[in-house]
Amino acid sequence: MTMLNLPFWQGASERAVRTAAQTGIATLGLETTGLLDVAWGPGLALVGSSAVLSVLTSIVSAPVGQHGPGVTESALPSPRSLRAARDWDAAG
16 A cells, blocks of 8 residues: 555655645734734644644545655656556567
């Protein structure tokens, strides 16, 4: 299963941190009073919830392959898959 490797969890963690940071910035942007007047409890709860939802999204959308979501994934096919495709074409 693709979720049982380090690249998947590195990518999922990276995505969760990015999502939490974006939510935190959006929460600060919604408060027009000032940094010290922000309701931090509900804001941090929203940030934590968004991080959890991001990890759950990564799990639900786990790709078929070796890499996970985020910067650690590769858009290029691996040399092994290229070899397998070449061997399959030669056999057919």
